[in-house]
Amino acid sequence: xxxxxxxxxxxxxxxxxxxxxxxxxxxxxxxxxxxxxxxxxxxxxxxxxxxxxxxxxxxxxxxxxxxxxxxxxxxxxxxxxxxxxxxxxxxxxxxxxxxxxxxxxxxxxxxxxxxxxxxxxxxxxxxxxxxxxxxxxxxxxxxxxxxxxxxxxxxxxxxxxxxxxxxxxxxxxxxxxxxxxxxxxxxxxxxxxxxxxxxxxxxxxxxxxxxxxxxxxxxxxxxxxxxxxxxxxxxxxxxxxxxxxxxxxxxxxxxx
Numbered sequence: 338x339x340x341x342x343x344x345x346x347x348x349x350x351x352x353x354x355x356x357x358x359x360x361x362x363x364x365x366x367x368x369x370x371x372x373x374x375x376x377x378x379x380x381x382x383x384x385x386x387x388x389x390x391x392x393x394x395x396x397x398x399x400x401x402x403x404x405x406x407x408x409x410x411x412x413x414x415x416x417x418x419x420x421x422x423x424x425x426x427x428x429x430x431x432x433x434x435x436x437x438x439x440x441x442x443x444x445x446x447x448x449x450x451x452x453x454x455x456x457x458x459x460x461x462x463x464x465x466x467x468x469x470x471x472x473x474x475x476x477x478x479x480x481x482x483x484x485x486x487x488x489x490x491x492x493x494x495x496x497x498x499x500x501x502x503x504x505x506x507x508x509x510x511x512x513x514x515x516x517x518x519x520x521x522x523x524x525x526x527x528x529x530x531x532x533x534x535x536x537x538x539x540x541x542x543x544x545x546x547x548x549x550x551x552x553x554x555x556x557x558x559x560x561x562x563x564x565x566x567x568x569x570x571x572x573x574x575x576x577x578x579x580x581x582x583x584x585x586x587x588x589x590x591x592x593x
Contacts, residue, residue: 345369346382350393354485356402359383359391363410387452400439400458405486407453415449415464416478416489418442419503420516422496425481428519438463440507442491442499444472469502470495474534476527493520494528498535501543510574510588517547525558532559538567542583550591 345368353359364374374391377383383391390406392398407413416422419440423429438461441449447466454462470477477495480487491499497520504513535541541564548556570584577586 345373346377350382353393353396354405356396356398356484357486358386358398358403358406359393360406360410361389361391363406364391386456389450390452390456400460400462401483401488402486403453403456403458404441405488407450408489411450413443414447415441415443416491417481418491418496419465419499420496420508422479422481422491423493423500423516423519425490426479426493426496428493428496429516437461438507440499440503441465442467442469444468463503463507465499465502467502468536469499469540470531470536471534474530477531492527494523494531497523498531498537498540498544501540501547502537504543505573510577510591513543514547514550514591518551520548521551521553523548523553523555525555528555529559529563532564538565539571539573539585541566542571542585543573546580546583546585546587 349359349367349369361371361374365371374383378385378391381394384394385391390403404415404417407415417425417439419442420429421436421440424436439458441462441464443464443466445466445468449462449464477492478489479492481490482488490496497517500508500516501513504510532541532544545556545561545564566583570579570586572586574586574588577588579585580587
């Protein structure tokens with residue numbers, strides 16, 4: 338290997354963030370040709386994660402390092418949301434010692450690259466490309482840091498609504514209600530903005546029902562006249578009882 342090639346890989350090793358995936362597009366922008374990357378791979382400097390991504394040999398990576406790369410290098414509008422974001426912020430840890438499923442969200446027509454989907458992260462990835470909120474709203478995100486890697490995740494307010502989007506297919510009504518029990522300090526101004534921007538009638542009704550069920554003080558500061566709740570019933574729980582205020586079916590033991 339030439340001295341020029343050696344200096345380039347040395348620069349990459351010393352400047353790369355520990356635990357971060359390196360996308361091929363990012364490496365190409367830094368001046369690494371495909372031929373040079375293959376040479377580094379053959380020499381044992383880089384490990385391929387599949388077409389489009391590498392890691393430094395011996396570096397320990399996980400899905401967060403991959404998400405960081407998607408956000409910071411590929412500029413993909415993908416974030417950790419729903420139950421995963423709530424777990425990362427300490428709102429659902431008591432339910433499970435170790436997460437076995439990660440929930441990612443992105444806008445319509447967004448997709449995860451094949452290397453991300455096919456690599457064995459040791460857990461199940463659930464990616465939802467949905468227009469859950471109006472594209473006009475930019476609020477509702479937080480930063481989570483794992484070592485040197487900052488990743489964008491949903492704020493508790495947004496994450497709660499994303500979690501409710503997955504009821505009942507991914508989460509039971511009872512599980513979601515249990516997690517909502519921890520959300521005592523949500524910000525009413527942000528919750529109001531998200532409710533007004535939310536495109537799912539089911540999510541909005543479930544969110545308000547759950548918040549009122551737990552008697553949160555911040556609910557009283559919401560202006561429900563500005564929140565479109567639609568019309569007609571929504572069957573959330575088969576064989577459940579109808580909550581007359583929000584017109585959703587809930588488990589009998591919850592609705593009593």
